[in-house]
Amino acid sequence: MNNKTKVLVIFGGQSGEHEVSVISAASVIKALHADRYEIQTIGITKDGSWYWGARPEAWKEAKADITNGAKQVAVVLNPQKPYFQAIDGSELPDQGRCDIIFPVMHGPKGEDGTIQGLFEMAGFPYVGSGVLGSSLGMDKDRMKAVFKEAGLPIVPHLTLLRSEINAAPKAAVKRISDSIGFPCFIKPANLGSSVGISKAEDDKQLLEALIYAAKFDRKIVIEKGVKAREVELSVLGNESAKASIPGEIKPTKDFYDYEAKYLDNSSELIIPAILSQKLIEQLQSYAVTAFEAVGASGLSRVDFFVTEDKQIFINEINTMPGFTQISMYPKLWEASGLSYSLLLDELIRLGFEKFKDDADRRLS
Structure with a gap:
């Protein structure tokens, strides 16, 4: 059998x-x-x-x-x-x-x-998050609204629709430069893996970035650039989720783009990130709060910015993070004592657990 x-x-x-x-x-x-x-x-x-x-x-x-x-x-x-x-x-x-x-x-x-x-x-x-957690985890605009409601620190940002940009591109650029300033990052609201993301240092670059991002989504999120370290944590669990140790990314490029994440091994991944115990505990607490805020389950990777004066800003949550050999999610759990294969075992167990919890609810 x-x-x-x-x-x-x-x-x-x-x-x-x-x-x-x-x-x-x-x-x-x-x-x-x-x-x-x-x-x-x-x-x-x-x-x-x-x-x-x-x-x-x-x-x-x-x-x-x-x-x-x-x-x-x-x-x-x-x-x-x-x-x-x-x-x-x-x-x-x-x-x-x-x-x-x-x-x-x-x-x-x-x-x-x-x-x-x-x-x-x-x-x-x-395996992984349900409809709500997945949806909120994908839409950077709604994700930030939920983070803000949960008391998590976020960077100043603005959301524009593709129709607004197409109808009045100069007005869109002025609105962003006046309220967000430079440098800023332009992102399609509903994509991950740094697809469609650009950094703009002036009006010309901003307009090009808006047009480029609008090819990927109808909603564009523009974030104020902050000079900070990029720190990521992996979260595992359902109702009693736990966060891994943090890891830091030092990209060889201007920022951690698609190529740096999946095609180029030259970006430096520092695991564990060199941070004070107090900062680590704060990041772990924020990571679990973010996980719970969007209603995630199973797994997520939560990305942060940490400034020189130890300010923390949450960047985003990714409810189905990359699982390549150079991906942070499995690497962080491996460094936390959970091997890749055992991590997959646990994710499958959590998927069954969530299914049973959902099946146990009364329908009438």
Whole structure:
């Protein structure tokens, strides 16, 4: 009898972070214990098609047919016994069923609550935050509003819509330069992995950055630049979450952009960050508060700025952080005494725990 837990790893997706998801999924699959888990995969293409049996390592190197013989599937909304079905009617391993889904998805339609809502409707247990936590964790504008309500310190910021920028670009630039000033950072509200982010030092750079960010999202967040160290903590748990030791990033570039995070190993990761015990405890407390404020569960990475005079500002929370070999989330837990493989075990356990808690609620 096969007592292995059937884990379905889903990756890819319709997001600017598609490639990061593929790399993260390959790392996760490699680290899951083969004697404990039976692993199946679904790759989601950039056009939104789902393929059972697609392998992330093949997608990383693909030159032609990225589906590579995988079967296109759809989810069947049968909450008592959820499963996937091949579009062509052919059989899938285990009749398209799994015990739990591990959505190694970053960005819109993967980390923003949309796919989590699908899993909820279908009745699948899954790893990570639910609809609300994922949604708030993705939208930097609403995230900051929740952080502020929770009493967390945030940097001055402004949110503009793409329509405002398109209608009156000069007025948008003036409003930002008058209220935020320079330097400032321009970010699509609903993307992670530093996709679409720019730093502006003057009006010309600001206008270019706004136009660039607006390609990725309808809502743009502009933040005041602060001279500070970039410090990150990993959070793990459901209702009794704990924070890891902090790590510091010293990017070789002007800031920790997409390339520095996933393609370039030259940025220095200092683990643990060299901080006083008092600052560490404050950061850990803030990290858990942020986790609870957005309603996250399972895992999150929380990013901070720490200034020379020891001021702390929370930057953002990432509810499905990168899981590549150079990603901070697993590295911080490893340094805190939890290996990559044991971390994955715990995340799967937490996913089952959350599913049971949700299933125990009364419906009438």
